[in-house]
Amino acid sequence: xxxxxxxxxxxxxxxxxxxxxxxxxxALPADFPLPILIVQHLRSGSGSLADSLQHFCGxxxxxxxxxxxxxxGIVYFAPPDYxxxxxxDGTLALSVDPPVRYARPSVDVLFESAAESFGAGVIxxxxxxxxxxxxxxxxxxxxAGGTTIVQDPADAxxxxxxxxxxxxxxxxxxxxxxxxxxxxxxxxxxxx
Numbered sequence: 001x002x003x004x005x006x007x008x009x010x011x012x013x014x015x016x017x018x019x020x021x022x023x024x025x026x027a028l029p030a031d032f033p034l035p036i037l038i039v040q041h042l043r044s045g046s047g048s049l050a051d052s053l054q055h056f057c058g059x060x061x062x063x064x065x066x067x068x069x070x071x072x073g074i075v076y077f078a079p080p081d082y083x084x085x086x087x088x089d090g091t092l093a094l095s096v097d098p099p100v101r102y103a104r105p106s107v108d109v110l111f112e113s114a115a116e117s118f119g120a121g122v123i124x125x126x127x128x129x130x131x132x133x134x135x136x137x138x139x140x141x142x143x144a145g146g147t148t149i150v151q152d153p154a155d156a157x158x159x160x161x162x163x164x165x166x167x168x169x170x171x172x173x174x175x176x177x178x179x180x181x182x183x184x185x186x187x188x189x190x191x192x
Contacts, residue, residue, distance in 0.1 A: 006147075006188055007121030008070065008086065009034050010114045012107030012137070014041040014129025016157025020177055021049070022056045024127070025075060027181035030058035033191035034123075035070035037078075037086060037114065039105045041129070044081035068092040078105035085113035101133040111137025120145030123187060125180065127151045129161025135168045142170035147187060149173045149180060 013020055017040045025036075036059075040049055050061035057075075062068075064076040064084055069091050076092060078084035083095040083105050093113075100106035107126070111134060114122045124141040126134045128151060142148050148171050153159035155176040165171065173183055 006034060006123060006191060007118040008114055009036040009123045009125065009184060010086075010110055010141075011036060011038045011125040011127065012111065012129070012134035012161070013038070013127040014103075014107075014131060014133065014158070014161055016128035017041070018049070018052070019157065020127045020151070022053055023177055024181050025053060025057045025059060025061070027178075028057070028059050028184065030060075031073055032059050032185070033072050033188050035072055036075040037064070037070070037084060037092075037110060038075060039078045039084055039107045039110045041103050041105070041133070042078075042080035048077075050075070050077045064092045064094065066092070066094045078110065081105070083109040085109060086117050087113070088117045090117075101131060103131070103133050107134035108137040112140050115140040115144040115146060118146075122146035123149065123184065125149045125151075125184075126162055126165040127177070127180075128156035128158050130158045131161060132164035134161060135164045138165050139168050139170050142172075147172050149175060149183060151180065152176045
């Protein structure tokens, strides 16, 4: 069964992201069976998104550190001004390589590394945002056999990122924000 190959959820979000993540992560159970990696476009000097969101969520949130081993039931955030990558051995890497799609951290960088490391085991999610970062990465996830979810642009605070992702033609699911947590739980049912 394809469900049993699921390994990681990767989420890309930009403008409007705090409220979107508050709703999505707040709706996930504390024992969600996969690790979740998130890139939210943040500039250097921004506070910890994990700390700001934790009291809205049952699931554990943390800012990613170099070499962290990804663990089911933990949400890892890219630190401001660092690309976040997942390695084939299930650890995280941080990079100060140049911005990609005008962003560091870049959604495309995370999605590409996840697709290379986990192939069909990746669930990629694009949420609200004001650019096209993540569209290329979502295509790579789909090409690798992964599952792709895009927030319905009509439901997004800023529609450009979801619209660009939809234009790539690889969305398995187009859902309002309020239904994405439920879909993630359905896709990972039986993995606990």
